[in-house]
Amino acid sequence: MTTSLASDADIRAVTRCLLFTERSVVRLRGRFPTGAGCFQCGATHPAALVASTAPLHCYSCLLGRATEGNHVAGSGRGPVLELPANAHRVFSEIEALRNRFLTDEVDREVGFGLVTFAAMRVSTLGCWDPAVKR
Ligand SMILES: [Zn+2]
Numbered sequence: 001m002t003t004s005l006a007s008d009a010d011i012r013a014v015t016r017c018l019l020f021t022e023r024s025v026v027r028l029r030g031r032f033p034t035g036a037g038c039f040q041c042g043a044t045h046p047a048a049l050v051a052s053t054a055p056l057h058c059y060s061c062l063l064g065r066a067t068e069g070n071h072v073a074g075s076g077r078g079p080v081l082e083l084p085a086n087a088h089r090v091f092s093e094i095e096a097l098r099n100r101f102l103t104d105e106v107d108r109e110v111g112f113g114l115v116t117f118a119a120m121r122v123s124t125l126g127c128w129d130p131a132v133k134r
Contacts, residue, residue, distance in 0.1 A: 009105035016101035017114040021121050024097055028125055032056070038130075045126030047093045048086035058128075060085035074099070086128035094119045 006014075028046040037044040039055035048058045060066060069080040070088050074095050083091060097118045102111050 042130040045128040
């Protein structure tokens with residue numbers, strides 16, 4: 001078995017990841033009352049729900065289509081991946097987190113692990129596609 005020491009940059013990235021991810025979870029959970037969902041499709045993920053709608057609707061139902069393109073590198077860069085429209089909203093939340101806790105000095109594998117952690121934490125806050133059986 002091999003072990004490696006984490007760099008100071010990696011340790012700072014872990015701290016930022018935990019802080020910003022939990023801050024995001026608290027913010028998203030506070031956006032709507034428990035059990036709130038899209039009037040039309042039943043989606044419940046707080047990143048997918050649109051606060052200014054009454055009755056409450058999700059982004060996909062307002063958009064009127066199920067999917068949209070997402071630049072995987074962010075900010076209009078890189079290949080485009082077609083995602084469920086509501087999943088794109090969740091993806092963007094995680095992307096914004098990634099941009100806050102990763103730096104060029106962070107080890108690649110550490111970065112992958114931190115982004116995976118943030119994605120798991122944020123993506124499980126609700127359902128963005130009620131048509132998918134879980
Ligand atoms: Zn909907």
